[in-house]
Amino acid sequence: MAFQPIKYYQTGTFTVGNRLLPPETRSVQADLRRTNSLNSGHRACQGCGEALGARYAIDAAMRATSNQLVAANATGCLEVFSTPYPETSWQIPWIHSLFGNAAAVATGIAAALKAKGREEVRVIAQGGDGGTTDIGFGCLSGMFERNDDVLYICYDNEAYMNTGVQRSSATPPAARTATTMAVGKEPGNLFGQGKNLPLIAMAHGIPYVATATVAELHDLEAKVKRAMEFRGARYLHILVPCPLGWGHASDATIRMARLAKETGLFPVFEAENGEVTQVSRIRRRVPVEDYLKPQRRFAHLFSPAVRKDLIARIQDGADRNIAKYGLMGGPA
């Protein structure tokens, strides 16, 4: 196709028309030769953000590695919905060992490939936020500090969804889960807790850390591709809304992800060797209420009385992110 300058146009969702992009920057999913690494027919819920994120991420990684890819998976929704015996949705070599060891299993795979002189085969480890920020954190940190040649992808839906929506250390303040009930003086998850895994990953000084959401799938694909240009430990943290756990309509997954970014609650950025190198600016800033209201996990902030105090604290968190990462303002 002849060179054609990109003509951005508003679609109401701020997406850029894929067909107007040069072929090499079009979505992997728009290519008939996409690998469908996580194939159709799996058992994910309608509107599952994790299934969407994984499909885009792994297909992008497949393209980036010329299909030379192995994946290790933590226990969790992604593992359960993709491999109910005797079926598997994975078109790639894939292993599930335990809940807390995906990063270490991936380290072992990478070591074996190195010993066998097959370093063209690349290794991904993946898990949910529980498997990443809680039970798998020790193995993940070990993989980071050794700078093992693994891309770890965390699909963050902010709670243990597979076991029935219990709190993880990635659950946001005020969110109701099965173990942070919407009762008492401070209903939902407590303020002042939780882990920021992308920052912790950066503190290990690993070559590449990035965040992404399923609202910007081109950006997600580009980050997977970028991650595969590095050797050593890399970390990609993808926000994947969960209609079941968050209590939003199953057709609102993309919108929720976009609002998480546009409020400033979920900063989208890239970092190399511990330094932020690029941030995705907020295009049209929205108050956190717009993000919180459609989600039943935050319903107690609006009914029976509007908890302006708690909403203000959440807004304060978003504002701090905006200031810290420079999410507003001119072009990066």
Place this chain on the structure above:
Amino acid sequence: MLKQTEGSHAVAEAVALCRPEVICAYPISPQTHIVEALGEIVKSGALAPCEFINVESEFAAMSVAIGASAAGARTYTATASQGLLFMAEALFNASGLGLPIVMTVANRAIGAPINIWNDHNDSMSQRDCGWIQLFAETNQEALDLHIQAFRLAEELSLPVMVCMDGFILTHAYERVDVPSQSQVDGYLPKFDPRQVLDPREPVSIGAMVGPEAFTEVRYLAHAKQMQVLELIPGWAAEFRRAFGRDAGGLVHPYAIEDAETVVVALGSVLGTVKDTVDEMRARGARIGVLGVTCFRPWPHAAVRSMLGGAKRVVVLEKSLAVGLGGIVSTNVRTSLSDEAHQRGTPVHTVIAGLGGRAITKASLERAFAAAMRDELDPTTFLDLDAPLVERVLLREREVRRSGPIAENVLKLRR
């Protein structure tokens, strides 16, 4: 080649001769010298290609081993005690997935109270995790069992633990015969995995299995272990032809032909037991020994036939099933023949050597002689300081806040 060396170094040399491709190491006494020696061999470039990975925990060590083995690499690690327990979840996973990892367990007690010395409660606690468990009597046997372990593991695609007594073997300098590389290469074929993660032939390993097939998968694990019982004797014979010495096998009888009393034991204590038995036999006692090398799978038929003529069995074990008594003896009881059951052949449990307490010939002889007089209790704690225990129990009855148990035991010693 004969050399005077530490048990740990002998094992490290044997493992290196097996050409592992991935070794993961986490320090815990008393296995440290093994992985230290291997680390040096790998770093020197003498063992290549091989990746030596310093991991952050035993759970990670076994998890890295799982990944490496699933990617088709010959994989080795070593641990002990708390470390073995910390990897417990991954142990079941490795065997459930059918990955032929070989691991040394430098047997050590489990806390609390924390104790770094030898007993068998660590590997015994994992006896049902699906790993083959082999127990070495000497450093030479520890060396030899590792070479056999890789062959066994890879033939059946099952993980193998080689258990050797911490400090007593790992830190003892003894003469060992270290085989040549060509001898080991001749005995141990190249690793040809049954399953491998490879983009050329993608497979999903570790899928979720529900009630419709879980029983069958578990049955296969059991059936495969039972195959080991048929394979081990032949491989031990082949080992003897290749290396010119005995090692491995299921069980090792000693002076058992005319024995009315048979002592069953595992590991390095067999040396002391045999010396004791020799002295008792010199005075006319009809006593013999059955050493168990292969504890998992349990060599049911071999034990049954070896104990067929015994009037009584004394199981000397360095492990304790709290609330039951012996672990090895519980296994031995399942192997008594119907006739032995009808005769009421007693199987005594003698718990000894916990947390590294020395097992002396004098104490053994007292216990064995009591058994032969039919005066030995069904369960005996060898050299137990019974008055001390009584004082502790009395204090606990009298004082509600009696305080930490270990402190009381130390305080009330006289």
